Amino acid sequence: MAGTRKLPTRDELRVWRDFVETTEALRGSLAGRLQGDTGLSTGDYTVLLALSEADGGRLRSSDLAVRIGWERSRLSHHLGRMERRGLIRREECATDSRGAEVVLTPEGNDAFRAATVPHLRAVRELFVDALTPAQLAAAGEIAAALREHLGRA
């Protein structure tokens, strides 16, 4: 074998392309539904979900970034857009003057609560209902395997 790392076969490549294109289309479809039903982007939803689960609907910006797995600059940009729309507010942090606290506004809370059922329904319709129970389980295992492999690289 002379130490070669082989390239993917034609079939493997086809699976890869199908997989990527389909997951992208799925994500787009979900995002479009969420946007259409509720006026929120998936990013908005992610942020609002984390805030609504937090004590007092408020979190340190950094903690929020960790919880949702975003880079800080991404979060900062996104919070700027959400603040302009009144979904969240930023306050100074009492215990660390560098810090900022992100606070869920009543409007943000309303928007989130109005969005959750339609969003979950869409997840069911577009993802869960598309797969057999065995396929759903396999999807979970595939995700785990990919993630574990990614973690090593």
Add this chain to the structure above:
Amino acid sequence: MAGTRKLPTRDELRVWRDFVETTEALRGSLAGRLQGDTGLSTGDYTVLLALSEADGGRLRSSDLAVRIGWERSRLSHHLGRMERRGLIRREECATDSRGAEVVLTPEGNDAFRAATVPHLRAVRELFVDALTPAQLAAAGEIAAALREHLGRA
């Protein structure tokens, strides 16, 4: 049952989140490698691949858009960026004065040829090698099921 469309269970939702987050991370990882190894984005690669497979390395803009499944405006913006970098050229179309032909430049061809092996290797390492043969097959079936379901909705 009273006609209710149930929401996803906790387990189904967990699979969904794992699946989305992992595929997103995978896509990001691949894109980062391609960018680092070759200076191309995945969009660049897609366009260059289609052009390099076309007769004479040239395609009508609309045909190119259809082949790679992009909206025309997306393609137009992307071609503008690629043209600035000398990867492609736009020429007027002889048979239809509205049209434009996209032409692969020598630089674009070189960039693509230099990119293909590293990119395929990355696909193998990050995707194919992460999965057992059974999981790979399941991934293909899952993609097919999702796509077919999406097509109906």
Add this chain to the structure above:
DNA sequence: CCTCCCTGATTGACACGTCAACGATATGAC
């Protein structure tokens, strides 16, 4: 106290994607 360094968060520049509007040309009905 005063460096030096680390961390929290923001900013600016830029790539990328979508949507809606637009200008120009083709095309078919008449």
Add this chain to the structure above:
DNA sequence: GTCATATCGTTGACGTGTCAATCAGGGAGG
């Protein structure tokens, strides 16, 4: 030939994501 309509491609506005730079405030060691 003329006009309505459809198609081709571009553009502008804006949301989104990454990277590198920046600024301000902690905190440990002298």
